[in-house]
Amino acid sequence: MLxxxxxxxxxxxxxxxxxxxxxxxxxxxxxxxxxxxTVANFNDIESVSTGQYHLGFVTKDHSVYTVGLSDNGxxxxxxxxxxxxxxxxxxxxxxxxxxxxxxxxxxxHTLALSSAGNVYSWGHPNTLGxxxxxxxxxxxxxxxxxxxxxxxxRIQAARDFSVALTEQNKLYVWGYGLSRxxxxxxxSLTPVISSEVEQLVHKRHAKIKKFFAIx
Amino acid sequence: MNPLIISDNILFTFSKIYDxxxxxxKIVDFEASSNSLIFRTETDKIFxxxxxxxxxxxxxxxxxxxxxxxxxxxxxxxxxEDGKIYYLNExxxxxxxxxxxxxxxxxxxxxxxxxxxxxxxxxxHLRYALVK
Numbered sequence: 001m002l003x004x005x006x007x008x009x010x011x012x013x014x015x016x017x018x019x020x021x022x023x024x025x026x027x028x029x030x031x032x033x034x035x036x037x038t039v040a041n042f043n044d045i046e047s048v049s050t051g052q053y054h055l056g057f058v059t060k061d062h063s064v065y066t067v068g069l070s071d072n073g074x075x076x077x078x079x080x081x082x083x084x085x086x087x088x089x090x091x092x093x094x095x096x097x098x099x100x101x102x103x104x105x106x107x108x109h110t111l112a113l114s115s116a117g118n119v120y121s122w123g124h125p126n127t128l129g130x131x132x133x134x135x136x137x138x139x140x141x142x143x144x145x146x147x148x149x150x151x152x153x154r155i156q157a158a159r160d161f162s163v164a165l166t167e168q169n170k171l172y173v174w175g176y177g178l179s180r181x182x183x184x185x186x187x188s189l190t191p192v193i194s195s196e197v198e199q200l201v202h203k204r205h206a207k208i209k210k211f212f213a214i215x
Numbered sequence: 216m217n218p219l220i221i222s223d224n225i226l227f228t229f230s231k232i233y234d235x236x237x238x239x240x241k242i243v244d245f246e247a248s249s250n251s252l253i254f255r256t257e258t259d260k261i262f263x264x265x266x267x268x269x270x271x272x273x274x275x276x277x278x279x280x281x282x283x284x285x286x287x288x289x290x291x292x293x294x295x296e297d298g299k300i301y302y303l304n305e306x307x308x309x310x311x312x313x314x315x316x317x318x319x320x321x322x323x324x325x326x327x328x329x330x331x332x333x334x335x336x337x338x339x340h341l342r343y344a345l346v347k
Contacts, residue, residue: 013346013347014346015343015344015345015346016343016344016345016346017341017342017343018307018341018342018343019337019340019341019342020306020340021339021340021341024340024341025341032308034306034307034308035307035308036307036342036344045345047334047345048334048336048343048345050336050337050338050339050341050342050343051338051339051341052338052339052340052341053339053340053341055341055343107339196229200229210244210245212245212246212247214247214248214249214338
């Protein structure tokens, strides 16, 4: 059953990346794509998320960096272009000096969660959770009222939609392609409670501990 | 034979997964990716399933305790207590240009004895490992 032992040196304190795309490794000219390689200059990374063609990470001082394909403004660096790429991680500015604790990269958009339980989004306009924003390539705060002022504790950016769980055990969804969410037949560009999940939770008196969505 | 018709209602409705091999046990952890799922039961049994790997939950072929389970695109894996990564259905190339690409299990062994993998995963086309 066991086919081979692969040797690699996993550098302490670092992020290693690999995969089948030329976007988003954050380690240009550093080895074969299928050989795990170190993203240089970062040894204080706290959490990581990968999307389809980009990845992002949060450092111990709550700084947020993204790298990869910038189409649709998914990198959040204010440098949207139709076919641009960022080969090295670039820092994202949060205007209100939010303390970001986690990140979730989707297909064409990205979400960030702050320690206060606020959600920020950037990328494809239909995935933002906010309608009518002027710039979609910088972080946009989704108004807390969209989540009935509940603290969000977990986020997930899926292919073209997003999911957020609040402290009160409510699962919100928004975006398009929502037919991929059980029995969701309408699209919503702003957060709404997933009725099917709500029914399941209510029926079983369950607490959502963890979820995953990708589409 | 009648054609198989799968409607959106079937595809995108919650359905219970085949649980003959772990009937009655609680799932205590899971990780998922674009095409794969791996989960751990309350008795520390690990199962995996997904497109291109297995079409029903199947025991992960490893007799070691897992520190961490993970999924990357169409692959699943375990970081065992010995610090080694046991990876199923993934492609990797090591420094000697050896290519590992099949549906069998292989080990990714870390040369750095002081390191510890604190997170590993990835969706779509990218994978990552975060090392302490």
